[in-house]
Amino acid sequence: MIKAVRGTRDLLPPETALWNFVESAVRDVFRAYNFQEIRTPVFEDTALFSRSVGEETDIVSKEMYTWDDRGQVPKILADAVTPEDSARYSYQSLTLRPENTAGVVRAYIEHDLWQKGLSKLYYIGPQFRRERPQKGRYRQFYQIGAEVIGPASAGSESPARDAEVLEMLATLLDRLGITDWNLELNSVGCPNDRTAFNEALRKALEPVKDKMCADCQRRTVTNPLRVFDCKVPEDQPIIEKLPRISQFLDEPCRAHFEAVQAILKSVGVQFVLNDRLVRGLDYYTRTAFEFTHGALGAQNAILGGGRYDGLSESLGGPAAPGIGFAIGEDRLVMSLKESAEGVLRKPDVYIAPLGPGMNAEAARLARELRRHDLVVELGDESFRLKKSFEAATKAGAKYILIVGENEVKADAFALKDLAKGEQVSVPRAELAQRIQGAR
RNA sequence: GUGGGAAUAGCUCAACUGGCAGAGCACCGGACUGUGGCUCCGACGGUUGCGGGUUCGAUUCCCGUUUCCCACCCCA
Incomplete structure (x- = not known):
């Protein structure tokens, strides 16, 4: 018998009623904030993801479904593609999208959406990553996401955008009856801040790394930021004494972050600062956040997101600061109190x-x-x-x-x-x- | 990719030390030819995940493999 392949699954009734319940609530709430739907292709040029998500990330380096297809490197990416790239992609390399922000920004550039001022776009759809499956983690999974992107003159860089997006998410979760969520907030600063911070972190780790767990010793070399994710109890006293990104934010970044917090307080959205929160994708700048939910086991992150002020330019587009998020729809459905029968x-x-x-x-x-x-x-x-x-x-x-x-x-x-x-x-x-x- | 656990009827699970593969629920039919739920009776339902090995005999023991679950890694 042929079965659904590893990490994929069929969504059957009555459970699909629950998914529709979620999606119609999403459309309702997002509409109130004047977001409009965008649908981008399920597969894209591989270069799009390696350029945006980051060559060294786990997603790009080992989790993508990629294959060679006949074709050419598209014009839109030609400027961003190096000679080595075009040699590598003489047969066009295509990839099932592992996330949707890159595709949205690509479409933003391709269709000159900057001309329309601020773009507020949302999407609902399947994403693909070749990871080891477990509960709340599938190889085909569904994300609900939104992006606010546009020229700085349209207000895209304003902390008001960050706060608006976070407040919208709080509203959505409340509307779905998910009340026991927790919003964790951090700023990862600008690229310059991160370079300085990484430097300082390496310096601080050098004398103590031998006392740390094997994973941390490896992270010290590959990605020092990730040391903050360590859960080994013995390492915690060492980690506590490490420098924090917050100490390295330049003045504009610090002011931006404080303004986001001030607006959140004013609209009454609860959050906790977590200066150990780091996001895995290269394109994140400044505000980074995560909504967690206790009932999800190790996969407790129900959604995550942040600001990506340099992404458009790195893909060969105009300066277009932006902020966005992705909700794991599979996980969101799991944390609902409603039963499928109840909404059918x-x-x-x-x-x-x-x-x-x-x-x-x-x-x-x-x-x-x-x-x-x-x-x-x-x-x-x-x-x-x-x-x-x-x-x-x-x-x-x-x-x-x-x-x-x-x-x-x-x-x-x-x-x-x-x-x-x-x-x-x-x-x-x-x-x-x-x-x-x-x- | 690494480590551990599991896989038996549509679902939830039994089956002693290796000795005829079972129950509840669900499904179908009947009791009841224009009145459901409750009850009773009956029927159906299996390559014991898959492949090999040991044995007179394997759901049971061994090896491999696939999938799921848990944790790691990482992320939504």
Whole structure:
């Protein structure tokens, strides 16, 4: 038997109702903040991701689904592509998107969206990373994300954008009934700050690294920032004494970060500062954040994001500061209190044709009722009435409508409330109103 | 990619030291030919994840493999 491949899964009803519940809440909330939907391709030129996410990140170095395809390096990327790149991509290398920010920024550049001032875009869709699967981590997973990007003159660089995005996320989670979230906030500064900080960190680690765990010794060389992620208890006293990024922020970055916090306080969004929070993707600058939720095990990050002021330029586009986030939809659905059954819309009425020739009449009635925005399930004239009742009950229908010879003659139909057990005869013309009234 | 645990009916799980592969729920039918839920009766349902090995005999022991789960790495 052929099965869904490792790390992928089918989303079946009724669980899909939960996903729709989430997505329609997302569309509602985002609309109030004037975000509009963008849909970008599921695969892109490989160079897009290595340039933006970062060649040295885990995502690019070992988690991408990449293959060679016939084609050429697209013009839009030509300026950003080095000679070594074009040799490497003589057959165009394509990659299933491991995240969606790069694609959105690519589209922003390609369609000259800077001309429209500030762009506020959101997306919902599958992403792909070749990681070892576990709970809340799949190889095809779904992200809901949004980006605010535009010329600085349109306010894209303002701390007001950061705060607005964070407040929107708090609103969304509350609206979904997820109340026990925690917002962790940090600033990772500008590229200059990070260079200085990395320098200082290496210097501070040099004399103590021998006392640290094997992972940390490796991180000291490859990516000193990641030492802050260490969970080994013995290393904590050492880590506590290390310099913090906050001490290295230049004046504009520090002021920006403080302004974000001030607005959050003013709108009443709770947060905690976490100067150990570092983001894994290269393009992040200044504000970095994460919303966590306790019930998710090791994968406790329900969403993450931050500012990426230099990303557009590094892809050959105009200066276009931006901030965005990605919600792990799989994880979000897992942390919902709602049950799939709870958000599922059950049939308002089950129509039970009774006896030969009744299917046609039942179909007419179904068509009529569905025009009134009722959810109608239709049985079959071959069913015994008992079977129709069982089917109606199993489907969770509110009413059952019997369509038999007697009813057709009288042009009035037996309508029974399945929960209350009350049955009445209702003239055809009043059926829709009668059923709607009970909703 | 590393380490550990698990895999038996559609679902949740049993099966003693290696000896006929079972139960509950679900599904289908009947008791009841125009009235469901409750009850009773019956039927259906299996390559014990897959492949090999040991054995008279393997769901059980061994090896390999796949997938899921837990943790690491990392991230959403």
